[in-house]
Amino acid sequence: MKDKNYRRPIIRASWWDYGWNGAYFITICTKNKEHFFGEIKDKKMYLSHVGVIVDVLWHQIPMYRPYLELEEFVIMPNHLHAIITIDKPQEIESDTTDDFTTTRFQNQGKDTISSIIGGFKSGVTKHINRLGLESAWQERFHDHIIRNEKSYQRIANYIQTNVENWEDDRFYTP
Template sequence: MSGSFCNKYRSESHRFPGWNYAGNGMYYLTLVTQDRDCNLGHIADAKMYLSDFGEIVNTEWLKSFDIREELILDEYQIMPNHIHAIVKISKRGNWPVDTHGRAYLQDIDGRAYLQRLPKSISSFIGGFKAGVNSKIDDFIDEKHLRIPKYNKNNHFFQHNYHDHVIRNREEYLKIKNYIIQNPKNWDKDEFNNPQDD
């Protein structure tokens, strides 16, 4: 079966053919929580209010841009169950890849994970998600919460994410406006789960 994973799940790439996702460019990114759980906060009066988990995600998101010199954060919005962002890769040199929190680049027995291109969108997202899992687990322990912790079998965010290469200024302005207006349009948002309100 073409495009399947283990002859079971359809896993076709949504990637722009031939594009170097480690090269300079501007990207529109969307990351969604597992099961679209609205655990990042809530919308009231067209404004987003972050939960404790949302605050952790926001801190880790901003930290990602402090530790990765090649990344520039343009616009972003954390919503109850997803994040929209415009991120620019602008490489001016050759820097080492950093990890987030307790994230590591090798498995415990020393085997390397499937390699991501250094300083690529996938490398950035992988590090960010690992950092979020780690910090939220620390919060769960600290507050003695009786909820499952997050690990490689129980992810805070969905395994995949959506990326779109922004090709021109018109597209950029349209996406930026969409992100800014997202809290006002939450009632019409495709990620809004009315049963979770």
């Protein structure tokens, strides 16, 4: 039985507001690294029905969040990688920084990386359940704040070559 008072440690950078403009490397995994999104054969990714839903809904995010730029993106059998850029006008960006020190870990706000990824995962789950398909997300996701062009290029290259390097991937399971 879980202790109701137990809180897992926060894995986000305490010095950063995840609603601030910037580029972010995101990795979202399936529960238990199950291959819900498709399979790789001959270094090519073949999406399952669930993978197609993930792909379509990912590319629809800017319809709901026009300040978000989707950059590099790849769906793997049991995870996805993406680079997204938040580029809000100054008046929207400043809304997320009010009283930063007291609200930092209470409410991330509607325009943060957590709310964007949470909304995406929720939308995918609703569509998958409605169609009677099987899938589940890992509870959390990984993010990395991209701070310079060299880091951006290294991560972009990793995403672009992820399918062809599947057997060397840390999330690889046969």
